C-alpha cells in the first residue's frame with residue numbers, strides 16, 4: 001500500500017441534533033433525508049468515492065437507525081424481489097454495500113475532539129480522514145479526495161476551508177493564514193468559534209480533515225475549549241505547533257445541512273437537480289411565489 005494513501009475515515013454522528021428538535025427526539029439527525037437519501041449516506045458516498053475502504057461512525061444514544069440503514073434489510077429485500085421492484089431493491093442494497101462500516105459509541109457528549117478520540121484504536125498509526133455530517137459538498141472531485149491528494153504531496157495534516165460571510169464566522173473553526181501558495185495555506189493558528197470581532201480571517205473549517213495519528217497525543221489530554229467541550233480545532237492547533245498542518249481551500253459547493261434554513265435550501269436545490277422532480281417543483285414554486293405576492297395586495 002502506498003503509505004500516503006488514506007484508507008480509513010471517521011464520521012462523528014453522536015451529536016444530539018438539538019437544532020432539529022422535535023424531529024430528532026427519536027430519530028438521529030444524520031438520518032434526516034435530503035430528497036430521498038439520509039444526509040449521512042451522502043457523506044459515506046463521498047468517502048467511498050475517494051477510495052476510503054473502512055469507515056468508523058461514532059454514534060451515541062438513540063442512533064441505532066444509522067446502523068440499520070447501512071445493514072442488510074432481509075425482509076424488505078425479499079419483499080421487493082418477490083414483487084419484482086428491482087430498481088428499489090438495488091437502491092436498498094446499495095446502502096448496505098457501500099463500504100466496511102464499523103461503529104463505536106461515544107458514551108458522553110464531551111465534544112467533537114472527544115468523539116474523534118473514541119475512534120483512536122480503529123485508526124492505529126495511519127493518517128485518516130474525518131468527515132462531518134453537517135456539511136455536504138458537491139464537487140467534480142470529492143472534497144475529501146482533494147484533501148487526500150494534497151496530503152499525498154505534502155505528507156502533513158490538511159484541513160478543508162472555504163470563505164464564509166464574516167457575520168457567520170463565529171459558528172466555525174477559523175484559520176489565521178500565515179502565507180499561501182494557490183489554495184494551500186500555512187496557518188499561524190486554528191481558532192474554534194471566535195467572536196466576529198476577534199476572527200483572524202473569514203476562512204472557516206468546513207468539516208473535512210486529513211489528520212496524522214499524532215493528533216491523538218493532544219486529544220488524549222481531554223482539554224476543554226469553546227463551549228466547555230473538547231474541541232478538535234484546539235488539538236489541531238497543538239499539532240500545528242509540533243508539525244505543519246495545512247489548510248486547503250477546496251473546490252466545490254458546500255451545503256450547510258446542520259441548520260434549518262440550510263437544510264431547506266439544500267433540499268430545494270437537490271430536488272431541482274432531480275430529473276423527476278424538477279418540472280413539477282418549479283411549477284409549484286412559481287405558483288406559490290405568485291400566490292404569496294398577491295397576498296399583500
Ligand code: G1P
Pocket residue numbers: 112132134135171172173174192193204205206207231232233258
Ligand atoms: C464543527 C467544528 C468547527 C467546524 C464546523 C463545520 O463545529 O468544531 O470547527 O467549523 O464543525 O461545520 P459544530 O458545527 O459541530 O459546532
